[in-house]
Amino acid sequence: MRRLGIYLFSILFLSVSLKADSFTFSFFQNVTDNIFQNRYSARDKLSHLGFYTDKDFSKISVFTEGSYSYLFENPSLGYYLQDVGLDYLHPVSDKAAFYFSLIGQGVFYRSDYADFNSLSINFLAAFKAYLSQTSILKSNYSLDYRSFRYSLFDFVSHGLSISFDKYFQTRTTMKSEINWGLKCFLHPYSSQEVILVEESGGHHSGRRSYLFVPRTQVEGQNIQILSFTGLIAQGIGSNVGFNISGMKQWYLSGENPFTSVEEFYMVENPSYDRFAWAGYQLGAQITLLIPWNIELKIGYTMANKEFPGIESMNLEEEPLGVTREDRRKTFETRLEKNFPRFSIFLSYVYVDNNSNDPFFDWQGNFFSAGIEWNMFFGGKK
């Protein structure tokens, strides 16, 4: 902790001395009654302290951000994350531009979860064009390479998306988007391998062990997905916005290499990402400006996700012979007030997850409050 404080102080000092344009501090406090998102409902409080600083050089911007997350009941899951990157925008006309970014990231967990430690590189190339004054075409390509301390998680992924939207005089915007993704695990699964996890909060409060299924003796494994998203947004006066959206995702090839897929609240888990599931989700959200210019967002989402390659198990971890399928309902509400120099927010999320794997049949309440404070070192241009 002391070492971390020295690092943070160094970064702040150097940001000023090296003429950074800005410095942002953020602090978020989260409380949940189900940190591991399973039927055994482990409570925890998570504090998140972060900083961000950047510097513009002509058309290129260099930036870095770091954050430390501390869990009060499960301190072994605490982690430090650091990003360093640059981005560049290249206009091709007054109606179209390319955007490029290159980001390096490191995530470092406490010793018990050190298998999750990773270094990654992300490259993004995006294109945006006004086809007319009422319709926008967007396209982007992303490349991710990630290397974990436990090398069987290592992967490289590619993503390609194209979206198109159209605004109508009825103040309605319609948007459609198609996404393709390919995730290549870089190491073969030559035998059943297990990451042994020391349970610190009782047998059922933590995670299941990861078992790697022996898919092939010599090759890595690829997962290929395709998704389609549609959205309709409606403006009602200048203070109300409403939208409904739907998404359907298919597996084109491959399946999950793990025997279990888990999500943790606010903590990334390498067994779960957008490649882990096929299915659909439907959502609706209303945005209101209430007195004192406070933004209120209320949303509801229902999702039906199947996890190809993942077999449901009973509570004794014996296979049930069916692919895991979750039906999830999420209600969320958020209040946010933005000031010129800082922002504050409060949010509440309730999740009801019904699964044919009883371990993942759960409900959870998630509360968050946060503040973000900006310091500016540059000129008023």
Place this chain on the structure above:
Amino acid sequence: MKKGLSLFIMVYLLGFWSFSSDQEPQKPLHFYNVDTEKKIKGTIQEIIMEPRYKDSSPFLIIRLEEKRTHQRFIVEISPVRFFTHDFHKGEELEVVGSLYSKEGSQNIIARQMRFRGEIIILRDKHGFPAWRGGGMKLKKRRKGKRF
């Protein structure tokens, strides 16, 4: 963990140090003047990406027609790469900003906007840009997903 953190600090330092020297100051066309602030509610007529300051990233510019008077304004929003909302012709927008005249047209450097039920803060009350201080949710935008 110690090695990894040290590596990031070194990369961070090298990046900032190498770019920090010999930078010529940019020459802005106009400063934000709080004495000429004005609030306008209008309809978007055109959206363009246009260089506004020497050697800097292009800005998002809106041509806005005021509802009440039908007078037209050119509204300077922010550098394109920092702005994640998508505007369309015909949408309503309320802008608070600093007004100045140039070559017969009325220009506004936007400080705050009201759009689709959201308040978007672009500058503080003195005119300092929020996009340079993280107030525009830099974390999401830097990854470019919403560009």
